Structure formats: structure tokens, C-alpha cells
Amino acid sequence: MSFGFLGIQFGFALQGGFMSSIFQNLGASKDELPGLWIAAPLTGLLVQPIIGYLSDRTWSPRFGRRRPYFLLGAVLSTLALFFIPNSSALWMAAGLLWILDASINISMEPFRALVADKLPDEQRSYGFVAQTLIIGIGTWIASNLPWLMSTLGVSTTAPQGEIPPSVHWAFAIGAMVFMASILWTVFTTTEDPPEDMEAFRAHRMQTAGLVGAFREITSSFKFMPKVMWKLGLVQFFSWFAFFTMWNFAGPALAEHVYQAAMPANGAVNYLAEKAAYNNAAASVGSSMGMYGLSSMAFAFLLTIYASKRALNRRMVHLLSLAAGGCGFLLMGQATAANDGILNASFALVGIAWGSILSMPYAILSSEVNPAKMGITMGLFNMFIVIPQIVAALGGINWAYKTFLGDAIINTMVLAGICLLLGAVSSLALPSKRG
DSSP: TTHHHHHHHHHHHHHHHHHHEEEEEEOOOGHHHHHHHHHHHHHHHHHHHHHHHHHHHOOOOTTTTTTHHHHHHHHHHHHHHHHHHHHOOOHHHHHHHHHHHHHHHHHHHHHHHHHHSSSOGGGHHHHHHHHHHHHHHHHHHHHTTTHHHHHHHHOOOOOOOOOHHHHHHHHHHHHHHHHOOOOOHHHOOOOOSSHHHHHHHHHHHOOOOOHHHHHHHHHHHHHHHHHHHHHHHHHHHHHHHHHHEEEEEEEEHHHHHHHOOOOOOOOOOHHHHHHHHHHHHHHHHHHHHHHHHHHHHHHHHHHHHHTOOOBBBHHHHHHHHHHHHHHHGGGGGTTTTTTTTHHHHHEEEEEHHHHTHHHHHHHHHTOOOOOGGHHHHHHTTTHHHHHHHHHIIIIIHHHHHTTSSSOOTTHHHHHHHHHHHHHHHHHGGOOOOO
């Protein structure tokens, strides 16, 4: 039931690892990157609660409750992934990113709810960790696609204002995997109908229409479990850190580690410098794949452990975020001659990523009314997208330039500090095992 997350993560990894370099290839400056990314969290803020509300109220004897949304999101995401590398202007790439992120969110939120729907509380840590294992596989493979294409001889350079062919091929492969993996889940997974179909239909009628939807969402927000607010602080620091990574890891590490920056338009050796930058960006993307690989290994170990005994979810999350924070801080020590440090850094970041994708959902799902699982998971997404909106509206540029200095590698230092603050904030979470 979680296999479709392989495709979802192909979309997220290609978006997170290479959209900034696409923007730069189309003429964006480094300081413009967060603003171009703002579409992604804004769509999540709007889409996920609505999709959660709708999926809670959906039932099809053939497709169930959550699977219709998997399929709709997959179709739209596949189309967006095909078209993004063909963007001819910044506004087009930013618009397609908006469509891609909205479409991924349509598929993703119901996947979280599906695990909670089908598993009892004592198995949810196991279920969410198994989901994270599949996500890690997708992250690692997708992050290496542009590097693999260049290794196979596909060009990594292109004329000014165009995207390299290696990126075109990577996104096309990602689109096909996205669609195929979602279809696998749609056609091989069953869902249980509501226990009381008459009560389900009556509730659906009472909350029909826009007014009913607004009332249901605001009521759910008003009566959110206390643990959700505590998780919100941890999520703020965690997702601010990862949004910083997705925005700046490519240009920051290409420049700091490989001494290759995107050339200014009209530079004398423009094509050669652009090829060097794109090669460096592909190498950074390959190293970023390590966070998917290590999150996969971490999730595998947690899966084995959680299948036999209960996890202390709070402690797992605290230690994982601390490891990720140290990984970001270590990146400044990497060099082209010793880029193994970069791989080790991303491996530590992957431990944090593996926990972020599983422990908060396992903690929250124990406190939620099963009948409102979809809308609650959708509302919980606020604590993912709000820090990203803050970051995109200038939070990253202000924080690292004000407190750390103008060198772009300091964006990774900022990400490390945020994860360490998230680890400290985890102390407020309940220590319940599960």
C-alpha cells in the first residue's frame, strides 16, 4: 500500500535536487531562488486540508476512499514532470513547479491517511517506517538520475536559457516511474468501507458544500490535539532546514566544494563555465542521493526493530534530528579532493529525514479520531508548509546573511542549527512507545 510513495519521492527528489539549477539555467540569481520556490509550500497549505477533507468523505466500492486521489495526483504530476525541463522562461518553470507540488500533495496526503486507516495503533510506527524505507529508495535513485544520464553520455550543457538534455531525460524517467508506482498501489491495494455506511452518508450530507467544508476544517483546526501544537514547533525547525537544503544545496555546494558557480549571462567562457556548473550540480545531486540511501537504511533498521518491539518515538526523533544537524554543519569541511565528507554529511542528514517522514505521523496518529484521519493529516501539513513560506519570503536570506555572513555555504550552517533546535524542541513531545 506504500509502493506508490516510490513515485511520489521521485517527484520530490527531482524537484528538491534540481529545480534551483533549472531556475539558474533560466537566468535566476541565487537570492531569487527562495521566492521562486514559494509556490510549493503555498499549494501545500491550500491543497492538503482540502484533499484530506474530501478523502474522509469519499467512498467508491471500486476505488475506495484514498485511491482516487492517488490517481488524480499521479496524472497531473506526470504531466508536470515531463514539461518542467522544457520551460523557456522563469515564470513558466515556477508555474509548473506550482502545478507539480500541488499534484504531488494530492497524492501524498491520502497515502499518510491510508496507513493510519489500515493499521492498528501498535503497528503504525512499523507502517510509517516501512513507508519511509520506500521513500529512501526513491530519493536515492531519483537524485542520481542526472549524474547517470551524464555517465551514459547525455550532454550536461545547453545554450544560454536552456536546460541540459541530462535533466530532460531524468525528469522524463521520473514521470514514468511516478505513474507506474501509483498505478501499482491503486490496483493492488484494498480499502475497508466505513463501519457504519448510513452514519457515514448522513455525516457527508450534513457537511456538504463549501460552507460545510469550511465549518469542518475550522472545527478540526480549533480542536486539534495538543500534541499537534508541540509537534508544530519541531516541524517548523525541521522543514525550515530541509527547505533551505532544497533551495541552496546545489548552488552552495557546487560553488564551495567544486569551485563552480553559474556564470553570468554574457561571460566570455559561458558554455564551458556552465558545463562545469552543471557537472558540479550533478555531483552534488548524486551526493544528496545519500540522504535517501541512509534514510532507507535507517528505516530498514527501524522496521526490523518496530516489527518486534515498541519504539520510544520521541527519543528516536530527537537523536535523528541531532544527527542531521551535525551533518549539515560538516558540509563546510568538504572539498573536491575529499568529497567523501559530503557523502557522509548527507548520510547523517538522511537519518533526520527518515525520522521526519515517520515519527511525527506515528506520534500524531495515536491521538486522532479515525473518522477524521484525512483532514487531521491535512491540517498537520500546515506545520510543514508554514516554515517553508517563512523561508521563501526572505527568512533564509535574512537569517544566514544577518547571523552567519554572506558566503552561500552558510545556508547549510543555518540548516544545521535549525535541526539542532528541532532536536531540543522534541523534548516537549510525549514519550509514549508504539
